[in-house]
Amino acid sequence: MEHDGVRATALEREAFLSMSDRTRDIAADDVCILVPTLNEAATIGDVIDGFREQGYSNVVIVDGDSDDGTRSIASDHGAEVFTQTGDGKGQAVREALEYVTVPYVLMVDGDGTYDPADADRMLEPLSRGYDHVIGNRFADMDDDAMAALNGFGNRLINRSFRLIHGAEYEDILSGYRAFTTDSFERLSLDADGFTIETELAVECVKHGIDTAVVPISYRARPEASETNLNPLRDGGTIVLTLYSLAKTNNPLFYFGSFGAASIVSGGVVATYVLWEWIQYGIGHEILALVSAAAVLLGVQLVMFGVLSDMLVTLHREQRRRLEQITRDERGRDD
Structure with missing residues (x-):
């Protein structure tokens, strides 16, 4: 059951x-x-x-x-x-x-x-x-x-x-x-x-x-x-x-969550900078750079998570094949 x-x-x-x-x-x-x-x-x-x-x-x-x-x-x-x-x-x-x-x-x-x-x-x-x-x-x-x-x-x-x-x-x-x-x-x-x-x-x-x-x-x-x-x-x-x-079992979630948080944070800062510029004509060049860097970092983390997840999936598949081969060999020996 x-x-x-x-x-x-x-x-x-x-x-x-x-x-x-x-x-x-x-x-x-x-x-x-x-x-x-x-x-x-x-x-x-x-x-x-x-x-x-x-x-x-x-x-x-x-x-x-x-x-x-x-x-x-x-x-x-x-x-x-x-x-x-x-x-x-x-x-x-x-x-x-x-x-x-x-x-x-x-x-x-x-x-x-x-x-x-x-x-x-x-x-x-x-x-x-x-x-x-x-x-x-x-x-x-x-x-x-x-x-x-x-x-x-x-x-x-x-x-x-x-x-x-x-x-x-x-x-x-x-x-x-x-x-x-x-x-x-x-x-x-x-x-x-x-x-x-x-x-x-x-x-x-x-x-x-x-x-x-x-x-x-x-x-x-x-x-x-x-x-x-x-x-x-x-x-x-x-x-x-x-x-x-x-980190090693579900890297897409691990790195993707960090990446998503970074993108959202960068987006919030960018929205603030844009609002200040439109409403009051005040420029925040440093904050604008920070927001851009945060968004770029977030995108890179998400991409890294995707690539890591692909590697983990391939590793698991190879391990299953090796274990199956080992079981088959033991069966023939028995």
């Missing part, structure tokens, strides 16, 4: 659940449950137990040097624990993947908001050939799971992603992800903090990674657990990340 821009209804979610219960082609031993943590002592034990109850015993905790006993609790509950050498969730994920030896990874936050019972549903698309899966929290969200400001910000960011990068993933900030280790190695990830989910979504579009969106449940954070997110600061950082990543 695929969700192409249509929010899952409760009936769709139940249908998807029924299908997932019938299909489990991926062995639990082939899956690493990856949990980045930072001061999640109140919830990490229940998270680990939940996945172990679902049959997933390979749970890896990559911890950002918590000072509340998170690591000891995780060890007591049977998880493999190590402390990341750097800072931030993005760095933790990249570092952890260097030690993963199984073909599939199910990444989840350690705050208890995601349901381990959704694990099979998240992994099912991988058995059908998808390389990356995003859990859509908005399909079944508790009323108090997300503050109004956070909900507004999430929807704004999802719309911005759709506009800038041209894909409908419904919930790009979801922390519940499943992916193949092979596909992860194809991505160029630099984010260190909470923008890792945003960068993952952009890189999936950029590299043509087959991505599925599935409905999941999303629960309110337990009272004893405190969030590490700042809605305004981190939300602004995510929007800027979306825009900056367009």
Whole structure:
């Protein structure tokens, strides 16, 4: 079942659940449950137990040097624990993947908001050939799971992603992800903090990674657990990340937006200069030069964006052909 821009209804979610219960082609031993943590002592034990109850015993905790006993609790509950050498969730994920030896990874936050019972549903698309899966929290969200400001910000960011990068993933900030280790190695990830989910979504579009969106449940954070997110600061950082990543994924939008802004600015100044000259006979030679330069710069930026977009399109086509050739060669070898 695929969700192409249509929010899952409760009936769709139940249908998807029924299908997932019938299909489990991926062995639990082939899956690493990856949990980045930072001061999640109140919830990490229940998270680990939940996945172990679902049959997933390979749970890896990559911890950002918590000072509340998170690591000891995780060890007591049977998880493999190590402390990341750097800072931030993005760095933790990249570092952890260097030690993963199984073909599939199910990444989840350690705050208890995601349901381990959704694990099979998240992994099912991988058995059908998808390389990356995003859990859509908005399909079944508790009323108090997300503050109004956070909900507004999430929807704004999802719309911005759709506009800038041209894909409908419904919930790009979801922390519940499943992916193949092979596909992860194809991505160029630099984010260190909470923008890792945003960068993952952009890189999936950029590299043509087959991505599925599935409905999941999303629960309110337990009272004893405190969030590490700042809605305004981190939300602004995510929007800027979306825009900056367009430089290599959608250069026409990136350079075209700058060019359009420059043209409009030059046009406004030129209109003012012309009005002053017609009404009062006052000439503004310097402003006239500035407006002309702004318009010319804007036109050049738009042209550069068009040329860059053509190069990106050709590069993607060549990459698809090379990947197809590689797949054909592997098929013949098998």
